[in-house]
Amino acid sequence: MAIKERMSGNEAVSYAIRQINPDVMPAFPITPSTEIPQIVSTYIANGEIDTEFIPVESEHSAMSATIGAEAAGARSLTATSSAGLALMWEELLLAASNRLPLALALVNRTLSGPININCDHSDGMGARDTGWIQIYAENNQEAYDNFLQAYPIAENPNVHLPIMICQDGFITSHAVENIELLEDETVREFVGEYQPEEYLLNPGKPIAVGPYSVSNYAMEGKKNQEIALENAKQVILDVAEKFRAVSGRGYGLFEEYKTEDAEYIMLMIGSAAGTAKQAVDDLRDQGKKVGVLKLRVFRPFPAKEIAEALRHAKAVAILDRCESYNGNGGPLGGEVSAALFRNKVMIEAVNYIYGLAGRDFTVSDACDIFGELEDMVQNGKEVEQYQYVRLRK
Amino acid sequence: MKNGIEIRWHGRGGQGAKTAALLLADVAFKTGQNVQGFPEYGPERMGAPITAYNRISADKIRVHSNIYHPDYVVVVDETLLDSVDVTAGLKKTGAIIVNTAKAKEEIAGRLNGYEGRVFTIDARKISMETLGKNFPNSPMLAATVAVSGVMPREKFITEMRASYEHKFAKKPEVIDGNMKALELAFDHLEKAIKSEKMSLTA
Known part of the structure; x- marks a missing residue:
């Protein structure tokens, strides 16, 4: 019981x-x-x-x-x-x-x-x-x-x-x-x-x-x-x-939330994934095909499995709650991009840094990111490939 | 979370706003609801402004952000009205509850033009009368339950007695005082809600 x-x-x-x-x-x-x-x-x-x-x-x-x-x-x-x-x-x-x-x-x-x-x-x-x-x-x-x-x-x-x-x-x-x-x-x-x-x-x-x-x-x-x-x-x-x-509770290397037919997928680790799932539900109500891939196991890194899960998406937003100070993105951004390349999954991949030092991440932040991915793919909008969420300008 | 309510607490470090939010989560859980109770931490020091939050829903709660468009705001310390925009994002259909000895009209004039319902309660007076000390969180908790209607009064009182009996197992002498504080606060708010309804129909 x-x-x-x-x-x-x-x-x-x-x-x-x-x-x-x-x-x-x-x-x-x-x-x-x-x-x-x-x-x-x-x-x-x-x-x-x-x-x-x-x-x-x-x-x-x-x-x-x-x-x-x-x-x-x-x-x-x-x-x-x-x-x-x-x-x-x-x-x-x-x-x-x-x-x-x-x-x-x-x-x-x-x-x-x-x-x-x-x-x-x-x-x-x-x-x-x-x-x-x-x-x-x-x-x-x-x-x-x-x-x-x-x-x-x-x-x-x-x-x-x-x-x-x-x-x-x-x-x-x-x-x-x-x-x-x-x-x-x-x-x-x-x-x-x-x-x-x-x-x-x-x-x-x-x-x-x-x-x-x-x-x-x-x-x-x-x-x-x-x-x-x-x-x-x-x-x-x-x-x-x-x-x-x-x-009665199942777990994998990662959780896929409404990704099956998703054109745009947000990939992240931790509590913000729950917030992103709410954004997915809200956007699905508007007919948007979006989903969340929540990484549970970061080590060992399920590179091939992630690449396969993203293969049919048009774009992925890779969210890092950590800065690598390398001028090229966060740890997840780097590793997921490498996984996509090695497995010949040539989709758009944008790396977002969010939530550093407790900066909040909201449902509307997640909606904005999905919106940006869509704008990039559908309208050819130039999107910075490595950028910060909710940063004070 | 589509069905449910969101509450934001404003207090000062040491006043028990965080404890009140956690107690509310506790008591709402016992009535079979899904709950979240969490504080927003800044530098930990007595007297610094702190914020705490509740989500209470029949649905599973997944969102893990702070609350920007609360249904209810609870202000445990009225001096915060000078420094914190307590009504920021507060829904017009909701309400704000302020701990103060001042008249409701006076407080209402200091809420940046908030158009929703305003309730005041002198939690300090209730606490001094029932506990002999200024612990505003019990009366504020009761006020919040009364205004938000997250659970019926009887259920709330029963569950709170059980909570206090557990929490104060080694200090049983404070249980009755706390229960009295809850009842007095509930009486006060029920009266305020009733008179507000009457003035609306008049």
């Missing part, structure tokens, strides 16, 4: 952690972290779970301790946001290259400066090349559902990689919305007990974690890591299928 509740995104992820009851959670307990470590430590203090909580002095230490615990054979996780993730950077790469299936609950917020606390994807996107799996959510429900799927994906023997479950800072992390929760028992059966194959605290079967590798072998190690990330794609789909069986 699904439990109908209302919760913020932070509460939803904390609730998922309570239901999973992981072994170890090291976390830096104050700003820039989120309410998640606070809520989980309350569950622990109340005796609802027996997770070992380690308050550490920085996020660098939080990720180090999580790596140590996971390497020892414990199901481990941490949680952070914004500058906290930036401080973990060196360790993020170690977690992935040592093939440790730990989890990180990330609340996406901007990086300084100027100093600002609000949502954008600079933190998560900054970690896009660290070898982690990254899954993003539109709302509290998806943040919860994605977290429940995290360990079954990460711990799969064909994957063995760390996983980042991301949601939009404040917009979903602090917003109270309706949610459907699974029963504790259902979650425990779905996630299962952690059975590490090789780990440090395993008498009689010693291993080394993180030793030096000479140039003659290190490159193969890196390629193996890349193969594992590619393997994750199928595992993510398999786990989603199992999740559908227990929850």
Whole structure:
């Protein structure tokens, strides 16, 4: 029986952690972290779970301790946001290259400066090349559902990689919305007990974690890591299928909303996709053939699948909630364009930067973008291929 | 979201406008509706202007932007009328509720020519009488429910009692005061709504 509740995104992820009851959670307990470590430590203090909580002095230490615990054979996780993730950077790469299936609950917020606390994807996107799996959510429900799927994906023997479950800072992390929760028992059966194959605290079967590798072998190690990330794609789909069986809620690498006959498609990540879906419904009422492709899995990047999903559109708006400072567009803009080119899908693709540092994104913004795509295709209007939404002129 | 209402709260940091928005989401959820309650964060400091929002609907809510064309605006601190354009985008068919000891006519003249309904309530007085302290959010919450009609009074009161009993499990002495504050605020607004209807038909 699904439990109908209302919760913020932070509460939803904390609730998922309570239901999973992981072994170890090291976390830096104050700003820039989120309410998640606070809520989980309350569950622990109340005796609802027996997770070992380690308050550490920085996020660098939080990720180090999580790596140590996971390497020892414990199901481990941490949680952070914004500058906290930036401080973990060196360790993020170690977690992935040592093939440790730990989890990180990330609340996406901007990086300084100027100093600002609000949502954008600079933190998560900054970690896009660290070898982690990254899954993003539109709302509290998806943040919860994605977290429940995290360990079954990460711990799969064909994957063995760390996983980042991301949601939009404040917009979903602090917003109270309706949610459907699974029963504790259902979650425990779905996630299962952690059975590490090789780990440090395993008498009689010693291993080394993180030793030096000479140039003659290190490159193969890196390629193996890349193969594992590619393997994750199928595992993510398999786990989603199992999740559908227990929850009734289906997930893929991305969600296609009314794209089947769509001439114009907006591609984006996170909470703004919900706003864009409303714009799609409004424009469909006016007879416009528009749709939304909401990317759920950013790492591994489903390049071919995205290209195929866009093949029959006339134009795509690629929305980035992050600036790459390369003069050529945002991370999604670059990667989706490359995917289209390699798969010979030669449609118009405009890259929009929106929502930096919490700048709002509205239904009318989404309608304007669809309008611009149509104007470009139908009337030959010159459109800047890389531009900002709602920027003060 | 086609069916439903949107509410914008204006308050100052520390006054509980965010809490009131979250409580409203809570109580509307309990009456079986789809809800959203969220604050807009700026620099966190006591006294700084803050905004919080509610969407309440029978349909699933997908939009995640702030609210620019609210059905209702609630002003928890009347001094904001000097610095914030509280009626910006407010629908004429909606209403604004202002916490003030001043007369409605005086407040109405300070709302940039807003043509919709204006309600005032002295939430400070109600709070002092019932709680002995100035916590305006309980009376403002009741006022908002009364004006917007998002749920019937009895249902609201029952659910709020359950909420307070949960929230103040360790401070049961404040529950009755808060309940009294809700009832007084509801009485005041029901009277105001009634007299407004009578003046419209007269």
